[in-house]
Amino acid sequence: MKKHILRCLSLLFTIIVAVILISCENTGASVDTDTDALTETAPDSSIGSQITTETEPAVTDTEPVYDFTTDPLLYEPLPEKEYGLSENTEKRPCAFELEGTLKTATGTSLNLMVEWKATRKDGNSYATVDLNVAIEHKKLNCLNSLGHLTVNGHKSVFMAPFYDYEYNKLTREWLCPVTLQVPCGYGEEAIIDISAEWEYYEIYEGRRFRTLTLDAKIPIGEKYAALKEKVNYEVENILQQPELPEGCEVTSLAILLNHLGFDVKHTYLADNYLEQGEVGEVSFYEMNVGNPRHAGKAYGCYSPVIVKTANKYLYDMRSYYRAYDYTGYDVSEIYYQLSMGHPVIVWITMDFAEPYIKKPWNIGGKEFYWIYPLHCVLMTGYDMKKGTVTLTDPLKKSPVTVNMELFEKRFMQIGSQAVVIKASQPANK
Numbered sequence: 177m178k179k180h181i182l183r184c185l186s187l188l189f190t191i192i193v194a195v196i197l198i199s200c201e202n203t204g205a206s207v208d209t210d211t212d213a214l215t216e217t218a219p220d221s222s223i224g225s226q227i228t229t230e231t232e233p234a235v236t237d238t239e240p241v242y243d244f245t246t247d248p249l250l251y252e253p254l255p256e257k258e259y260g261l262s263e264n265t266e267k268r269p270c271a272f273e274l275e276g277t278l279k280t281a282t283g284t285s286l287n288l289m290v291e292w293k294a295t296r297k298d299g300n301s302y303a304t305v306d307l308n309v310a311i312e313h314k315k316l317n318c319l320n321s322l323g324h325l326t327v328n329g330h331k332s333v334f335m336a337p338f339y340d341y342e343y344n345k346l347t348r349e350w351l352c353p354v355t356l357q358v359p360c361g362y363g364e365e366a367i368i369d370i371s372a373e374w375e376y377y378e379i380y381e382g383r384r385f386r387t388l389t390l391d392a393k394i395p396i397g398e399k400y401a402a403l404k405e406k407v408n409y410e411v412e413n414i415l416q417q418p419e420l421p422e423g424c425e426v427t428s429l430a431i432l433l434n435h436l437g438f439d440v441k442h443t444y445l446a447d448n449y450l451e452q453g454e455v456g457e458v459s460f461y462e463m464n465v466g467n468p469r470h471a472g473k474a475y476g477c478y479s480p481v482i483v484k485t486a487n488k489y490l491y492d493m494r495s496y497y498r499a500y501d502y503t504g505y506d507v508s509e510i511y512y513q514l515s516m517g518h519p520v521i522v523w524i525t526m527d528f529a530e531p532y533i534k535k536p537w538n539i540g541g542k543e544f545y546w547i548y549p550l551h552c553v554l555m556t557g558y559d560m561k562k563g564t565v566t567l568t569d570p571l572k573k574s575p576v577t578v579n580m581e582l583f584e585k586r587f588m589q590i591g592s593q594a595v596v597i598k599a600s601q602p603a604n605k
Contacts, residue, residue, distance in 0.1 A: 272401035281591040283533040284381040301361040323374035365397035408557030423468030427570040498600040523593040
């Protein structure tokens, strides 16, 4: 009887040990079998925190916060049907001729500019691109100064001649003609990267210069020659006044977000997502200079700040919409984005007044110049036949229609700044 009881106890002990061993394999515990004592070792937190089932994702205390300005590769626009282009393929030419002008935004009458023309003939798998760089000015007095024009990695050097002029109107000195062939077959798109700079260590119209620099991208392809003649989107306006007297940029963002189906006030974006800094202490490329609620005490911001503001809000909304910075592109890209159904946030001047420098700052040894009267609006349409563009202005109750040539001029004078918001997906990089 005693032997039978002992056998039962031994069998029961063996079963208990086996159950414990199986449990340890699933939880990360270990068993010291040499001493028959059970010793539990704490599982590695780096592994244990990743144990999940197939249907329930791991839950962490904090989710990663991405900065879409510094890491733009996290998302990419979804592929889009080119419904903005002519649906008649016979109007999609194999041959095309495109041209445009690029210019620096110094806030003075002294600027570096590039004129370009891209031509593709029937049957060719390349486009011929002709460019030339010029110094535009009203009055200039300087010795010979070196300049460089780099196009798709090909660098040319030019010498600005001795200037001693006093003009009452703008004049241009063309200095560096360049011709090259760019691969661009039918159905393809090519980007022409341009970088031009000119040394000028003088003070001109109140601004101290060192080097004038122009960096730009020119998109070419037959799709830019086959845009719809006219597009216009009905957008409900939001007036920045009286809450945000200095907040045209963030209000234009709110207008666009609401047009896309979000329900957000311009004041909420300004108070919760727009990064703000003190006047004279931060760059308008990094933060909004001043509080947009303070009339006469704030200035505003440039496109990178609005891109960052938009993407922070869109991330919090768990949206796959993302903002993209199209600053530096030729204006033809802006018309193309509109033709694809995307209203564009653009920087111009109030009432299209001639811009000038109002306020210089020195931040970290670098000079920044605020161009006045800077303004930001939402571009909602164009009419190629009439030569006009349509804008939703946060200072105006009704849509504004303006001459296309004047719009393009002010757009370039403020640095060709543009922001577009598109449906996106995680980038497969």
